[in-house]
Amino acid sequence: LDSIDVELYKRLVLPGVLEQIVSCRDAVAQEYLMECIIQVFPDECHLETLNTFLKACAELHSEVRVHTVLIALVERLAAYGQRQRQAGNPPIPDVVALQISLINLAFRCYPDQLELVNKVLESSLEALHRLKSDKIDSNSILGKELIRLLKMPVCNYNDVLMLLKLPHFASLMAKLDFNGRKTMAILVATNALENETCIRSQSQVDDILGLISALTVDQEDQPIGGGPDAEEIAEEQNMVARLIHLFQSEENDPDQQYRILTSARKHLGSGGIRRLPHTIPPLIFEGFQLANRYYKIREEDEMWEKKCEKIFIYCHQCISALVKLELAELPVRLFLQAALAVSHVTFANSETMAYEFVSQAFTLYEEEIADSKAQYSALTLFAGTLEKLNNFSQENSTPLRSKCALLASALLRKPDQCRALILVTHMFWSSTTKELEGKPMRDGKKVSECLRKAVKVASECIDFGVQAQLLIELINCYSFYFDQGNEFVKITHINELIAKVKQELLPQLEAGDEKDSVERHATATIERLRFKRDNPQTDSPSYQDLII
Template sequence: MIIGGIEDEEKWLAEGIAGIQHNAFYMHRAVDANNLRDALKYSAQMLSELRTSKLSPHKYYELYMKAFDELKKLELFFKDESRHGVSVYDLYELVQHAGNVLPRLYLLCTVGSVYIRSKEAPAKDVLKDLVEMCRAVQHPIRGLFLRSYLAQTSRDKLPDIGSEYEGDADTVMDAVEFVLQNFSEMNKLWVRMQQQGPGRVKEKREKERSELRDLVVNCKDELAQYYLMDCMIQVFPDEYHLQTLETLLGACPQLQPGVDIKTVLSQLMDRLSNYAASSPDVLPEFLQVEAFAKLSSAIGKVIEAQVDMPIVGAITLYVSLLTFALRVHPDRLDYVDHVLGLCVKKLCDKPKLEDSRATKQIVALLSAPLEKYNDILTALMLSNYPRIMDRLDNETNKVMAMVIIQSILKNNTYISTADQVEVLFELIKGLIKDLDGASTDELDEEDFMEEQNSVARLVHMLYNDDPEEMLKIISTVRKHIMIGGPKRLPFTVPPLVFSALRLVRQLLGQDGDVAGEEVPATPKNIFQLLNQTIEALSSVASPELALRLYLQCAEAANDCDLEPVAYDFFTQAFVLYEEEVVYSAKLLKKPDQCRAVYACSHLFWVDDQDGIKDGERVLLCLKRALRIANAAQQMANVARGSSGPVTLFVEILNKYLYFFEKGNPQITGAAIQSLVELIKTEVQSESTTPDSASDAFFASTLRYIQFQKQKGGAMGEKYEPIKV
């Protein structure tokens, strides 16, 4: 008998679906022909199939969904007044003349949706009219599905806050009133189902009620499930959600896998966290109901139930849970670490992030504690923070490392222990060394420089007043940056050197030897460490930088009265200068040789009380520079068939004038006069290539000589014999 009943129900369902499809075909043909009259006729006949009382709720739902799909297409036709030629107000009146009440109300709800969208009438008036008119259907199953259709068609047209349908006449309270009234009428139909019919069919009615209740969870309409959950969260007050949290969350894992449950739960957590932030006095209530534990458990069950959920969905849920913990329980670092631990477990299951959205969510997750506490030291206390960083791909790791460094620099946070530095540099290792599979050759040069400059600035934020601890910090940093590779060392070694020199000056006057297992913080031992550090630069094609750092260390060692140490640094500098930088006269290009040689003249004339004043050596440098300039001019003549610019001669002339004014007896007016005549000859030569910059430079120099002659005084008399 049961089997026969099931077979009959299947036959009735098939007949109903066939009837819907038959009338829908003619309805579509009428719509294509812009024939409103026939479209209404066949749509009403199609909807008449929903008047059946032979189907159980499950089977009726299948029939309802067939009609629902067709009504969505009909609604598009109703929207386009240019096709059917009837105003939406007249159409709203016209559909009320359908013969049977159930098709009439389905059509009325469909046109009502278009009527609200047109904004020709206040949304609250149309909604009130529809919710009242639907009372005409008192059959429990048919009435419940009709009101479900009303809720679905109006869900995006409620006068909510910020909605386009919110206005002077419509408020969010009108939306709440509509939803509650519709829900109340549905509840009445639910109760009527229990009381309907004689006692012998009570068991059947209870079964039907159970089917309808389960339909919310077991139906295949994912949009309907999402909408129902969303309505519950939006309609009921915060304190209600807090007290019924366990019941609401218990339904989440039972929803269809395709339901956007992450958005539903995120909205719920946002509401509760906003509630806690606006009413601090309710925080004990959050602890009493164990809100965090329940939310965490529910999220775990949802992720476990929805095995096909993308990783971005799971991480989005963790971000919302972490935000909830930070806003409601900011002092509970164990809650924060717990959420990070859940994320670590998920990343272990799916090690590869699927797209940029997942990457952004991971960055948001790791950034949240930094933004909340404004202190990287708090994040360093979270055991799962570095574990997530280890699970990131190279690019995401570098992005997050930059976020961490920027947080430190922005909040001016000093890292004051070697242990903290060790954890920090493990977090940002993507910026200080090549990770597996990564190469600096593939990096964008501008991005790479920005990253390394940030690391260099970070080094100056590592500081402790205690010399012993500071030396440990320096040693820890050195351990990490020395494996950075040839492109990184020129950025990271200099700040480390200057940080160590700052410690040396702090210890000025102290000295000592290595004692025991630990290296004491003494200038001598720090200089030894620096010598080894700078030496690495000379082997990565940065000899000029290494030379400057050697000289800085030599100066600091001299200030500490460590003459042997200073001598060693100077020796290293001179060796580097000879072997890597080369002597000035050995530069490859003649103009560079010339400029380097005349610059060396200043080494032999230092203009202070105890300075060196060797006029002969100055003159030798300038004469040698003239010979190199002349050779450069001849080479240019051979290469281009004409003489090159006379800029080098003018530059040397200015050096002659400088030392002439400083009182170098070897620099005479006659020598200057000869050089002026030489330059004039070169400028006026027909073979010389015209060069406006060189001509302007020479003219400016001659004006200066003339100005000095006119100025008078002792200097004017010195310039007087010079003819320009």
């Protein structure tokens, strides 16, 4: 035995002996031989091979008193720990390794007894208190052993809520350096996501976000410079964002959900510009869902209107936090999304609140968005939002639609102006107001004015290819409103545009991919109109006067 080291024992000796014991199928012999292994070989060997030994116990004859074998093993390991303490202060990594063996034993034999696991964690914490260093290097032997120890409850329970019942788990995790805590935080978050563990109460949210704080806020001991790149940060924060959607109270307790969201914002609000664009939007959309929950139970809760208003104020505060970070495009999108969410939950001040969201978006657009592509993208959102909002009075909707049309005509690039003016026509045709009681506005005159402006802007483009493309798009738009019965859109408008494209623009285009693309688009458009002229429908306007 003196010539056998731990590695040799682990690799050859124990597997061979256990194979013989398991295959003999004699209960008395098996029990005796297992106890011999426990008593004969050194403690260090048992610590390194505990998993192998326990797996063999599960394969023994059914009449073997396995508990007797396990008691003998525990007593042997306990005696080892006692001797180590009496001999002075043993190496801390050895102590943690012993705790790993004990916690593994607890999980395999007594999975339901949390107090045993917590006792092991407590013993480990007491051992670590002897260290002079505040933080343990995660790359050191001790750090790696501690991470192994902490991973075991996470991976064995597969329920992060069980970790909250282990009061010493968080304290042990706090002993690690930044990289170690971050590793554990990622493991905890990933485990919750993979097992879809819902966090049901405010206190649970506080504890979980406390465990993963290395992901959500800057840490005092995190490296300065040379940290993770933007892609890695985005991946980590997207994980946190997904986790937020697991913060769900019981269906019959929406008040608890509001407390959960408020608490989550307090934890995440200090995340800074690298984190908040990822973690704030989920809170806002969960707020929208909560407002819908209150709306559904409005007959049961007389305070539902005030609660909905409070929720949208919360959402406004969340979006404003992004504005303070000097972001613009994301807050604009969220302000408009909030306005749409309010329109689906009609309460006393819903119109005022929706108007505030839209006006804030316009203000942010004018003050912060300078890039022409970003402006055009934002205007498509404004037009789409104002078309779908249904809780505005005529008094409030008119200035907002007019503002959107004005901004469309003020875009820097002529093609963007033209296309934006085409988009805003839908606000004046399909949108509705309170006075209309859900019926579409059908402001044909305003639609016609926007289209005439768009034609004028398109005609000012110097590039014949771009001008032709825009006019073809306008032909299709005029055709749409003609089919819709807009009395201010005449077949003569379509004829004029077709003539200009065919006679003035297409002949001037140089041969190439651009000309081929424009001609294909023009041909498809004209053929569609020709079909309408040649196949009149009784319920559609006549294209009889169309000139192709």
